[in-house]
Amino acid sequence: MRDTPEIETLPAHIDADEVERRARELEWSDPDxxxxxLPTVMAYRSELLPRSVGAAVDDIAERMQCPPDYPAASMLVAMAAVVGCRLGIRPRRYDDWLVVPNLWGCVVGRPSLKKTPATKGAERQLRHIEARAREALQSDIDDAELDAVLLPEQRKLLEQQIKAALKKGDEETARNHAAALQDLQEVQPPEPRRIIAKECSIQKLIEMLGRHPGGMMLFVDELLGWMRKLDRDDQGGVRQIYLSLWNGTEVVNDDTIGRGELTARGCVSLFGCFTPGGLTSYVSAAIRGGRGDDGLVQRLQICVWPDSPKDYKSVDRWPDNQAKIQLRETFERLADIDAQAVGELDRYDEDGIPFMRFDADAQGLFDAWDLNHQRRLRAGDLPEAFESHLSKYASMVPSIALLLHLASGDEGAVSATATQTAIRWAEYLESHAQRLYAVATSPQRQHAGPLLRRLIDWPKDKPIRTSVIAKRGWSGLASTEVVDETLALLAEAGWAQSVRVNTGGRPTTDWFVHPDAANFLQNYQRETTKTPETTPNETFGGFDGSGLVRFPDNGVCDVEVIV
Structure with a gap:
């Protein structure tokens, strides 16, 4: 760490010549x-999804001119919501550990990147499944509504017949009419499947899960507001219910006074949007022991924070119709899965949920990945919050493998291709999680470059002071605390120095920028290469090829996949 000199100077009210004189007295070396x-991330690749889904993702990304990561992440979580807890997977050969493909996710980016419109394609698929279910039951619903109209009149008629029979002394006939009256039940029309839930009370959500136990999808456009609401003291019980619903197999209860007992067993998928500043500030507070430090953030496994596109072109064309058809057929296939037919149950199952297993090659792939993954987690060299996030990948990988296998239309046990691609998803998502936690633990790194470029153009006759910078309202630099931390980072790297000003009262700190900062910044930028599209592990088979899965860091084996 560089030593930043602090020298006592003359009073704070100084002229331009005095500012320049003090700047010349400082000694500078080449800055680091x-x-x-933003730490580098892996770019989304089309091979991460079956072609029946990936083609629509590519089409949306091109027409919206947004990162393809946005529609891809939303499609994956939407697929999880359709399958829900109707079908699970047992990742081990002999253990009864059951995983249902329930996923939480979010997309991160500036408001201009069309995050919400890019994820609407996934929501439309779920709306279509709901509309199709209503259409299939419409005739039965109409009949039930007619029966509901007739029911009061039928009751009146039977009551009249009972009275007439009793007047005649015909007790046997009266009893027969009374039995018929008892048999009349309130008409309950069939209820088509609901999947999507918008922001609603936890009581309403549990009530809906009781009627739709297969699982639901909660779309929250602004996740930051939703999560901060759960931070309130009066929402502690609600927060715990959501943590349980993430598991996908828990029975949850709500015993709110005035509503009676509500019980449901189901799973809730969650998806929404974040701005970079909102997410990092929330995660930063959670890491420091705030109310959010309970694993809620770490459950956002499908969290993508891609690089912002540097270019924009106007694309005005109709959507790819063939891609739309294939996507719709894929979601319909997931909705129509006969879980009892494709899954299995045995006497050790306590959840009553049919499940699938890996085939032999896929099992070897998962076992090798999981062994390496668990060793990394237990090595003790990962930040605690990041370790907690990665620990959720143990269930995420088999969940994604199951979803990809079902979406591709393959029959039999979950394939090696689907499992290999799920492992690739884990590598891709881990790079995005690394970006999130790196920025959350050191938010000043995100502001250092922009602040330095602004300070290079700072008026030479004006002292640079923290309070003045904070009042400017520059993005992310509205508080003196963040400004102080960012300036300290610049000083540590040799780009700035601080000088204590003795004003006769409370001391003031002036800051000075390296006199050759502009040249050094330009040279460093010229030498910097762009983020590669993938990590050094370049070989990837996915759904469009075959290849070798290499486990990073201190992995123990390479596994050849034959497809």
């Missing part, structure tokens, strides 16, 4: 290169 504002 600033850390990346």
């Amino acid at each position: 290169e600033l850390p990346d504002e």
Whole structure:
């Protein structure tokens, strides 16, 4: 760490010549290169999804001019919501550990990147499944509504017949009419499947899960507001219910006074959007022991924070109709899965949920990945919050493998291709999680570069002070605390120095920027290469090829996949 000199100077009210004189007295050396504002991430690749889904993702991304990561992540979570807890997977050969493909996810980006419109394609698929279910039951619903109209009149008629029979002394006939009256029941029209739930009370959500136990999807456009609401003291019980619903197999209860007892067993998938500043501030507070430090953030497994596109072109064309048809057929296939037919149950199952297993090659792949993954988690060299996030991948990988296998239309046990691709998803998502936690634990790294570029153009006759910068309202630099931390990072890297000003009262700190900062910044930027599209592990088979899965870091084996 560099030593930043602090020298006592003359009073704070100084002229331009005095500012320049003090700047000349400072000694400077070549600054270090600033850390990346955003750590590098793997780019989304089309092979991460079956072609029947991936083609629509590519089409949406091109027409919206948004990162393909956005529609891809939303499609994956939507697929999980359709399958829900109707079908699970047992990742081990002999253990009764059951995983249902319930996923939580979010997309991160600036408001201009069309996050919400890019994820509407996934919501439309779920709306279609709901509309199709209503249409299939419409005739039965109409009949039930007619029966409901007739029911009061039927009751009146039977009551009249009972009275007439009793007047005649015909007790046997009266009893027969009374029995018929008892048999008349309130008409309950069939209820088509609901999948989507918008922001609603937890009581309403549990009530809906009781009627739709297969699982539901909660779309929250602004996740930050939703999560901060759960931070309130009066929402502690609600927060715990959501944590349980993430598991997908828990029975949850709500005993709110005035509503009676509500019980449901089901799973809730969750998806929404974050701005970078909102998410990192929330995660940063959670890491420091705030109310959010209970694993809620870490459950956002499908969290993508891609690089912002540098270019924009106007694309005005109709959507790819063939891609739309294939996507719709894929979601319909997931909705129509006969879980009892494709899954299995045995006497050790306590959840009553049919499940699938890996085939032999897929089992070897998963076992090798899981062994390496668990060793990494237990090595003790990962930040605690990041370790907690990665620990959720143990269930995420088999969940994604099951979803990809079902979406591809393959029959039999979950394939090696689907499992290999699920492992690739884990690598891809881990790089995005690394970006999130790196920025959350050191938010000043995101502001250092922009602040430095602004300070290079700072008026030479004006002292640079924290309070003045904070009042400017620059993005992410509205508080003196963040400004102080960012300036300290610049000083540590040799781009700035602080000088204590003795004003006769409370001391003030002036800041000075390296006199050759502009040249050094330009040279460093010229030498920096762009983020590669993938990690050094370049070989990937996915759904469009075959290849070798290599486990990073201190992995123990390479596994050849034959497909």
